[in-house]
Amino acid sequence: MISAADGREARHVAMMEIRGFLDALVTKAEADPEDNLLGRLIGTGRLSHDEIVGVMFLLLVAGHETTANMIPLAALTLVRHPAQLAALRADPDLWPMAVDELLRYHSIADWVAFDRVATEDQDIGGQLVRKGEGIFVLGASANRDDRAFERPDEFDIGRSARHHVAFSYGVHQCLGQNLARAELEIALRTLFERLPGLRVAVADEDVPVKHESPIFGLTALPVRGDPRQRTEGVHHLFMMNL
């Protein structure tokens, strides 16, 4: 649905299919609500059917596509920085800082999200933006600004990167950001605890990258396990991301 590789028409068809799927899911839950997020949203009695479908759609795209893309990218980055991975193993309290640095470093959702329309004339950095005009902010550029971060192109879990804008800024900044931080910490910590011998099976230039998607990520991360843990051989741990 969000891949530019397949063209507008295919994206529209995919979007309608997902909406149809969610519509049927909500209809089923309305008839027989369970004790889960969907059931509880219906139970409030405050949202129409279409609004609930909309919420589900937003959660799927904003909540899944982002974290699912961050996990393999972050795993790759940590494997490629073994000293920092070792530091995280030695001191798990470093994980929250590491997660924010990973978010800053990759800025995976920057250009899909930072579009705004001026509600009145504004001076932004000496440039007049008139009421009604739109702007696109490059979040990834702000996250690599050397006035905000020393040595911005270096990956360094020791820096305090919490003021990054990977979740955007202002009233519409990511609603799920603390859930996302928790998901990333839990997923990555568990991965490296369970598979301490995890290695990437291909060179950096052979890691398949999603250039055609507005949310950056990998299509797969081929990894090798640890023979002592009976996980040897090449696996595609993140094929679910396709």
Ligand code: HEM
């Ligand atoms: C690595 C993970 C994530 C990243 C990088 C990310 C990034 C972003 C960005 C850049 C925006 C745009 C804000 C704007 O327009 O200024 C956004 C909005 C949003 N995100 Fe996330 N997000 C992530 C995970 C999540 C999760 C896990 C959820 C919920 C389950 C979520 C829910 C939302 C919602 C509801 C919005 C819309 C907020 C609004 O328009 O007021 N996000 N996110």
